[in-house]
Every structure is written in C-alpha cells, then in structure tokens.
Amino acid sequence: MLSFEDVAFQYEGEDLPMLDGLSFHIERGEFVSLIGASGCGKSTILRLASGLLQPAHGAIRAAGADIRTQRRWCGYMPQSDLLFPWRTVGQNLRLPLELRGGLSPAEMDARVLETLRRVGLDDCRDKRPAELSGGMRQRAAFARTLLTGSDLLLLDEPFSALDFITRVTMREWLLRQWEQTHKTILFITHDVEEALFLSGRVLVAAERPIRALRSVPVPLAMPRTTEDLAAPEVQRLKNELIGLLRKEG
Amino acid sequence: MPKRKNVYLPSALLVALFLIVWQALAMGMDAAYILPSPVQVVLRLWALRGPLFTAHLPATMSVTLIGLGFSLALGVALALLMDASPTAEHALYPLIVASQTIPTTALAPLFVLWFGYTIWSKVLVTVLMTFFPVVITVFDGFRSVRTDMIDLMTTFGATRGQIFRKLKLPAALPYFFSALKMAVPLSIIGAAIGEWLGAQEGLGYFSRRMMTQLDGAGVFAPILLLSLVAMALVGVVSLLEKRAVTWRGE
Numbered sequence: 001m002l003s004f005e006d007v008a009f010q011y012e013g014e015d016l017p018m019l020d021g022l023s024f025h026i027e028r029g030e031f032v033s034l035i036g037a038s039g040c041g042k043s044t045i046l047r048l049a050s051g052l053l054q055p056a057h058g059a060i061r062a063a064g065a066d067i068r069t070q071r072r073w074c075g076y077m078p079q080s081d082l083l084f085p086w087r088t089v090g091q092n093l094r095l096p097l098e099l100r101g102g103l104s105p106a107e108m109d110a111r112v113l114e115t116l117r118r119v120g121l122d123d124c125r126d127k128r129p130a131e132l133s134g135g136m137r138q139r140a141a142f143a144r145t146l147l148t149g150s151d152l153l154l155l156d157e158p159f160s161a162l163d164f165i166t167r168v169t170m171r172e173w174l175l176r177q178w179e180q181t182h183k184t185i186l187f188i189t190h191d192v193e194e195a196l197f198l199s200g201r202v203l204v205a206a207e208r209p210i211r212a213l214r215s216v217p218v219p220l221a222m223p224r225t226t227e228d229l230a231a232p233e234v235q236r237l238k239n240e241l242i243g244l245l246r247k248e249g
Numbered sequence: 250m251p252k253r254k255n256v257y258l259p260s261a262l263l264v265a266l267f268l269i270v271w272q273a274l275a276m277g278m279d280a281a282y283i284l285p286s287p288v289q290v291v292l293r294l295w296a297l298r299g300p301l302f303t304a305h306l307p308a309t310m311s312v313t314l315i316g317l318g319f320s321l322a323l324g325v326a327l328a329l330l331m332d333a334s335p336t337a338e339h340a341l342y343p344l345i346v347a348s349q350t351i352p353t354t355a356l357a358p359l360f361v362l363w364f365g366y367t368i369w370s371k372v373l374v375t376v377l378m379t380f381f382p383v384v385i386t387v388f389d390g391f392r393s394v395r396t397d398m399i400d401l402m403t404t405f406g407a408t409r410g411q412i413f414r415k416l417k418l419p420a421a422l423p424y425f426f427s428a429l430k431m432a433v434p435l436s437i438i439g440a441a442i443g444e445w446l447g448a449q450e451g452l453g454y455f456s457r458r459m460m461t462q463l464d465g466a467g468v469f470a471p472i473l474l475l476s477l478v479a480m481a482l483v484g485v486v487s488l489l490e491k492r493a494v495t496w497r498g499e
Contacts, residue, residue, distance in 0.1 A: 047400075052403060078400070078401060082401050084419070086422075086494075095402075096405045099405045099406055099415075100405075
C-alpha cells in the first residue's frame with residue numbers, strides 16, 4: 001500500500017541527511033507504528049509520504065503508483081487537530097469533500113453525518129470546534145481524515161497533546177475504528193506503549209541518517225484491551241524498544 | 250444587563266468629571282472665543298443645526314465614504330498582491346511604509362492646486378491617511394494563516410485558489426475588521442483636514458470659518474459632530490464584526 005524505495009532526503013542548510021537510501025513497505029490493511037526519539041526524522045518520513053516534502057532521491061509509491069503521478073492518495077492527520085475555528089464541526093468535515101468536488105451539498109451532508117455517527121459525534125455537527133473537548137476534537141479531525149476517502153491514513157502523533165486518560169481511551173477507540181474501516185494506517189508516535197497497543201508491527205527509527213527501519217512484530221492478537229499490555233512478552237518487548245531508542249539518543 | 254453597565258461606569262464617570270472640569274474652567278475664564286464651555290458648544294451645535302446637518306455634514310460624509318472606499322479597495326488590493334507574490338512584497342512593502350513619512354497635511358495645498366476645490370483633493374488626503382493601516386493589517390491577516398493548515402489543505406489536494414478562498418480569506422476576516430475600525434475614524438479625520446486646508450463646504454471648512462470669526466463654540470460644534478459620527482460608525486462596524494466573526498481569540 002505504501003512503499004519507500006531507496007529514498008534520500010536532506011533539509012536545506014543541514015550537514016547530515018535525514019534519510020539515506022531508506023526502503024520499507026506497508027501492506028494493505030496493516031496498522032503500522034513508527035517510533036523514534038523526537039527529531040529523528042519520523043515526521044519527515046510522514047511528510048514525504050504525504051507529498052509535503054519531495055525526496056532528493058528514490059521513489060515513494062502508494063497503491064503501486066508513484067505518488068508524484070497521483071493526487072489525494074492519503075489522508076493526513078497532523079499532531080494538532082487543525083479544525084478551522086470559523087467552521088462548525090460538520091463544515092470542517094465537509095472540507096475534504098468540498099475540495100474534491102463532484103458531490104452535491106445534500107450528498108456531502110449525508111456523508112458528513114454518516115461519518116460523524118461513526119466517530120460518535122453526531123450531536124456535535126453544528127457546534128464550533130472550541131466547544132469540544134480535546135479528545136472530541138481529535139475524533140472530529142480523524143473523521144475529517146476518513147472523509148478524504150483515501151485507504152491510506154498517515155497519522156502524526158495525533159494523541160500526543162491529550163491527557164493520559166483521554167489518550168488511553170482514544171487509542172482503544174482508534175483501534176476499533178481501524179477494525180471497522182479496514183484502512184491502512186501509518187501511525188507516528190514517541191510512546192512505545194501506544195505503538196505496541198495499536199499496531200501489528202512497529203517500525204523503529206534508531207539512527208541518523210535513517211538508512212533502514214527495524215521491523216518488530218507485536219505478539220498480541222486482535223481485538224486487544226489495555227490489560228493485554230501487561231503480558232510478560234509485551235513488557236519485555238517494550239523494554240527492548242525503549243533500550244533501542246535510548247541507545248540512539 | 251446590570252453587569253455590563255458596571256463595566257463602563259468608570260469611563261462614564263471619567264467623561265463626566267472631564268466635562269465638569271472643562272465647564273468650570275471655561276466659566277472661570279469667561280472667554281468663549283478661547284475656551285467655550287461644553288454647554289455653549291452644545292447650544293451652538295443646536296443653533297447651527299440647519300447648515301451643519303443639511304450642507305456640511307453630507308459634504309464631509311461623502312468625502313469620508315468615497316475616501317474610505319478607495320482606501321479599502323487599494324489596501325486590500327495591495328495586500329492581495331503582496332500575499333500572492335514575494336517579489337511584489339519586497340518591491341512594495343518598504344514603499345508603503347515610506348509613504349507614511351510623507352507629511353500629508355503639508356502636501357494638501359498642492360492637491361488643491363491639482364484638483365481645485367473639487368471633492369478629489371479631499372479624497373486624496375483621506376486615502377493617503379487611511380490606506381496604510383488597511384494594507385498592513387490585512388496583509389498581516391493573510392500572513393497569520395498557519396502553515397500547517399495550508400499543508401493540511403495541500404494533502405487534501407486543494408488548489409491555490411481553494412486555499413485562498415477557504416483558508417486565507419476567513420482567517421484574514423478578523424484582521425479586516427480591525428483595519429476597518431482604524432480606517433473609519435482616520436478617514437473622517439482625513440476628510441476634515443482636507444476641508445480645513447481648502448474647501449467651500451464640509452465640517453472641516455465650517456470649523457475653520459468659525460475660527461476666523463472668533464466663534465469658539467462654533468469651532469467646537471462641527472468637531473463634536475464629527476466625533477459623534479465617528480463613534481457611531483465604529484459602533485456599526487463593531488456590530489457587523491460581531492455578526493461576521495464569531496470565533497475571535499480561538
């Protein structure tokens with residue numbers, strides 16, 4: 001669904017490249033988390049995958065085709081919800097539909113309402129984002145990402161600004177959404193436990209420049225609950241991953 | 250809403266105090282051609298209501314509104330141009346700032362030479378005084394747009410035009426209203442100064458004529474009227490703003 005082939009990237013004015021000959025692949029329907037210490041280039045990978053940055057070398061493919069030949073191949077969800085304050089929640093969700101065009105206002109409203117129901121915000125359609133709690137805003141932002149209609153979702157630390165309890169609730173919620181929607185998700189986080197809970201596979205960025213990502217399968221069956229994280233093999237894996245990230249720092 | 254009244258009570262008291270001191274001072278001096286009392290000014294305004302409201306206020310208002318219209322059009326157009334092209338920004342921004350160092354009031358007599366006693370010499374003074382805050386504030390509004398919001402729209406496949414219409418325009422709207430609130434009083438002042446320096450009608454001209462007649466209260470009366478009109482117009486703009494911008498400060 002998403003593959004990097006020998007991708008290199010360097011920010012202007014920096015001595016070291018961020019990525020150098022990086023290749024990896026994500027299968028359709030996978031939930032993959034990418035972890036790494038802050039500043040290691042996780043977000044750079046996501047910005048490359050979403051087309052906001054251009055690689056100096058190599059190719060990035062989504063659904064088999066080079067992303068340079070495509071438009072709207074992914075749904076990108078940034079760290080901050082970025083809901084427009086002048087639009088109601090419903091109007092915010094309409095944005096990707098309006099941009100794509102081809103739907104009548106009635107059809108757009110129907111799609112918005114259906115998606116609001118899916119994320120449990122159907123009574124918030126006419127509210128302003130400012131009236132919502134942090135967790136509800138992230139849910140609305142996720143719903144907006146779903147409405148891009150793309151099968152590939154790129155999520156950049158979407159829960160990092162939330163308080164701990166909301167974060168735990170939100171990751172359980174996200175996992176259910178993934179099970180129901182069958183999307184392919186690349187999820188960036190610096191929280192090892194979050195990565196283990198959510199994904200089938202964890203990619204570790206543990207060098208600079210990033211030449212390869214270490215792929216670590218998570219030994220937990222779906223569906224999962226937060227209690228599953230207490231299993232000894234998961235705890236062992238968690239400590240191992242934390243060790244990897246610390247070595248790099 | 251009693252709470253709201255309390256909020257404005259201190260400023261109301263301060264105004265009352267100021268008027269009482271002014272009244273006392275004027276009565277003490279007893280020289281209305283130097284310092285007329287507030288009561289004398291109000292009485293004079295009432296006595297002169299005929300020419301002030303039928304001839305001079307409409308004249309000043311038409312200069313004000315035409316000047317304000319040109320200032321808004323010019324200011325927004327320049328802001329749009331500078332937002333669309335960095336080259337235009339680099340070329341224009343310093344010139345726009347430099348234009349404010351020109352003493353417009355000193356040039357105004359020249360404008361009378363160019364345009365005669367027509368409305369256009371006054372409109373030019375008004376525009377030169379008013380367009381600056383409009384262009385700077387609206388341009389700031391366009392620049393206030395968060396780059397991550399632009400990035401988000403880009404990943405949604407938005408075109409430049411869509412980013413402008415759906416993101417930059419609404420984001421700049423609160424700035425536009427701030428610009429308008431600065432521009433309204435400035436354009437009234439600009440019109441009055443233009444009339445003061447060369448006109449045959451208008452509140453600025455009338456005030457000056459009363460000056461030559463040593464009619465102190467007659468000088469103040471049109472100025473009081475101008476202030477009241479400016480306050481009323483800013484009030485109207487604030488009301489419009491409340492309706493249009495419901496998200497300020499978020």
